Amino acid sequence: MTSKLRFFNTLSRQLEEFEPIDEGKARIYTCGPTVYDFPHIGNYRTFLFEDVLRRALELFGFEVTQVQNLTDVDDRTIQRANENGVSLREFTDRYATAFFEDLATLGVEPAEHYPRATEYVPQMVEIIKRLEAGGHTYRSDGSIYYRISTFASYGKLSGIRPEKNLAGARIDVDDYEKEDARDFVLWKAPKEGEPVWETDLGPGRPGWHIECSAMAMALLGETFDIHCGGVDNIFPHHENEIAQSEGATGCEFARYWLHGEHLVVEGEKMAKRVGNFFTLRDLVEKGFDPLVVRYLLISVPYRQRLNFTFDGLHAAEQAIDRIANTLRRLANTPQCDGVGDLDQATVDEFHKDFRESLGDDLNTARALAALHTLLRRVNTALDEGGICGERRAAVDVAFKEADSVLGIFPRNDAEAGSDAEIDLLIDERKAARANKDFARADEIRDELSAKGIVLEDTPHGTVWHRE
């Protein structure tokens, strides 16, 4: 069985086998949300790719330490808090809470650390002091800038080579376009209506990029294994993180850089600014099970764009139903001793294919295909007479493995209520038939049928599945 994980490293622009710094351990930094609003499902596509990454690392035997920061001070959070007339902390707390609720709803495995930028200002100041001592900075009007010409490999991640004649040209905003590759701000001079920290650098507040360098190094060390984000983070955010961190420490910052492609709507990136977005809450309100949203968002390999459509969401809904129906059939069909059985080779093939797919730069589409093949084989075996106990145990292990990474199997707690009600009605129908009250028995069948529940009377009793 293969045990190799290969990732496309944005830094080297090639597929590389994952080799951690410390054997058996994987230290990961994932840029988190800017807590100024409810994240949209595009943001969650990135966070879910990172969730699949950590779960895959765990399946492959690595002990994972993941950091996901909350950006709770930057141009956007300050502006929105002011517009709402509340303190920055009160404002960002609201959306931090909403973010954690959404993560739980989507079944994301919690990271080990969720640092908030505002709690790491002293660490940011320390890095800026080191950069000053190393001659990487200059001051202007109370702000401190990173002089990118002092970092010879500036542009190594994004491939951007800043023009020489831009020397001294500065940019003050947190986020900017490639054509604005210039000296960027590390520490911003105090401004009316903005929070201020009194520090050794003088009063002011941090720029966005320095926040991630500080939180990553404080919690994972000066060099760690994997750094992730969406492709829009490559420039300027991650390029600047490298310049700051490596400029200060002189050693490599992160070894593997993984970037997720965007969720798009009719070819355009889903974004708040464009208005073409849905939040998770919007979709749940429309009646979609969060598992369906999760399924859709992870169904396309992370380095390919994913076009969001309601048709896609409905197809994901069907896939989730297929999984739930097979699990229910399996649970409701008694064991047999071999007829119509599933051979062990089929289950072994699943494990091999599933791991190879994940090892192949987290190819979730292929991993899902492997799972659906196994589900089909299980259904056929059940049609043909059942599955013996030993093989059932093997199938359970296979399903557990699939779910440990994909997280798309129906959760028992959510299903329990409705399943129990259905079972009760089926019991009542059985009693009605025994009493020759066929009218009531038919009524129950019709009632369930209206809810999309199909009953099958088998020699082993009545089993049901959703349409």
Ligand code: AMP
């Ligand atoms: P933000 O809260 O804007 O800092 O974004 C949080 C994360 O979501 C970042 O890693 C972005 O790269 C990512 N992101 C933003 N928009 C999209 C999108 N449409 N599709 C996928 N990821 C996105």
Ligand code: ZN
């Ligand atoms: Zn970041």
